[in-house]
Amino acid sequence: MKAALASFLQRLRTTLGGKMPALVGLGNALGTDGLPVRLSSRTYAGLRQRPVRELGFDQPLLWVVVALLAWGLVMVYSASIALPDNPRFANYAQTHFALRHGLFIVIGLVAALIAFQVPMQTWERYAPWLFALALLLLVVVLIPFIGKGVNGARRWIPLGVINFQPSELAKLTILLYAADYMVRKMDVKERFFRAVAPMAVALAVVGMLLLAEPDMGAFMVIVVIAMGILFLGGVNARMFFLIVLVVVTAFALMVMMSEWRRERIFAYLDPWSEQYALGKGYQLSHSLIAFGRGEIFGVGLGGSVEKLHWLPEAHTDFLLAVVGEEFGLVGVTIIIAAFLWLVRRIVLIGRQAIALDQVFAGLVAQGVGLWIGFQAFINIGVNLGALPTKGLTLPLMSYGGSAILLELVALAIVLRVDHENRLLMKGGRS
Known part of the structure; x- marks a missing residue:
């Protein structure tokens, strides 16, 4: 054994x-x-070696943008579903605005995908030419037989499926131009006239064209974008605050010299008075009623009463009021938090690009953050009665073709900046 x-x-x-x-x-x-x-x-x-595949852009930022787009589409449908009852929109289907808004989103996503493929060096090279194109379109829109007028304002150029708004293109191009300008003027940024005067002239030309439409809201956004990039680009702080003082004084004079702008201010201060409740304060008063009805959790999706011909422009400038009525304080807080997170993320991408010595790309990204953040701040403030009524849409959510298109292109450029940052950190080339 x-x-x-x-x-x-x-x-x-x-x-x-x-x-x-x-x-x-x-x-x-x-x-x-x-x-x-x-x-x-x-x-x-699984023993065979396989290359590690990583998405070369900021995925959380993309998903927040998609979530805002989707929520905006639902709210545009909810806010516009009753519009065909109005004789002005009698020939429209209940889904008319929702379908068009969905089409605008699809067009914007295609344009954003194309914009993402363009290197930042190319954007920098063509920034002055794009700005010149925007100026040309701002002139063209003022021509009577080309520009389309609505409610006394001539801001749109009809292009078949979309009414293009040159002021939206001007926001993007002034951003690119200002970033390129600061890179070129980096060595003289401490000298006021050589660093600031040319940009001031460009803003003055844009301002005259926008005020001729008139579109003071877009002009305010453009001024904030340009001034913000000058400040982030390193312009002397004393010069910057001098510019701020001049701009604030100019806007104050424009308000004082315009009777209907003064009435808007007075209506904002007391929208419930007999003088303004049925006039300049009508939108604001009904917006506040909508928020009041929503309380904490809202009346439920589709349950808004103010959108039933009480609140004008409920699907555009005052979409947030419908959100407040149907989703309450909780819904409004989520939207505000989403925009805060989005702007912070964009600014961090810009700071990272500057740290990697990509100054133009960094300034562009931070400029997009200023654009989205400031416009959202104005729209939210107007809807809540914290700011005077101004015709600015809520980014990524309100109905509007050219606004959605250019905002998505701008955010695609931010994702491109982040993509190039990742390539540089891995030792590659942008």
């Missing part, structure tokens, strides 16, 4: 001795020091 056992062990030792080098080699391939233990067939199948 013992002889048989000893013979079996000897044969087993001989067999394992022949197989050991192969097993040890397999163990080394797996990154272990000894034999592979309890390896399944799936583990063996």
Whole structure:
């Protein structure tokens, strides 16, 4: 018995001795020091080296944008579903505005995908030409047989499926131009006239064209974008605050010299007075009623009463009021938090680009953050009665073709900046 056992062990030792080098080699391939233990067939199948695939852009930022777009589409449908009851929109279907808004989103996403493929060096090279194109379109829209007028304002150029608004293009192009300008003027940024005067002239030209439409809201956004980029680009702080003082004084004079702008201010201060409740304060008063009806959790999706021909422009400038009525304080808080997170994320991408010595890309990203943040701040403030009524849409959510298109293109450029940041940090080229 013992002889048989000893013979079996000897044969087993001989067999394992022949197989050991192969097993040890397999163990080394797996990154272990000894034999592979309890390896399944799936583990063996995965031994081949596979390249690690990473999405080269900020995924959380993309998903927040998609969430805001989707929520905005739902709210545009909710806010506009009753519009066909109005004789002005009698020939429209209940889904007219929702379908068009969805089409605008699709067009914007296609344009954003194309914009993402363009390197930042190309945007920098063509920034002055894009700005010149925007100025040309701002002139063209004022021509009576080309520009389309609505409610006394001539701001749109009809292009078939979309009424293009040149002021939206001007926001993007002034952003690109200001970033390129600061890169070119970096060595003279401490000298007021050489660093600031040319940009001031460009803003003055844009301002005259926008006020001729008139579109003071877009002009305010453009001024904030340009001034913000000047400040972030390193313009002397004393010069910057001097510019702020001049701009604030100019806006104050424009309000004082315009009777209907003064009435808007007075209506904002007391929208419930008999003088303004049915006039300049009508939108604001009904917006506040909508928020009041919503309370904490809202009346439920589709349950808004103010959208039933009480609140004008419920699907555009006052979409947030419908959100407040149907989703309450909770819904409004979520939207505000989403925009705060979005702007912070965009600014961090810009700071990272500047840290990587990509100054133009960094200033562009931070400029987009200023644009989205300031416009959202104005729209939210107007809807809540914290700011005078101004015709600015809620970014990514309100109905509007050219606004959605250019905002998505701007955010695609931010994702491109982030993509190039990641390439540089990995040792590649942007």
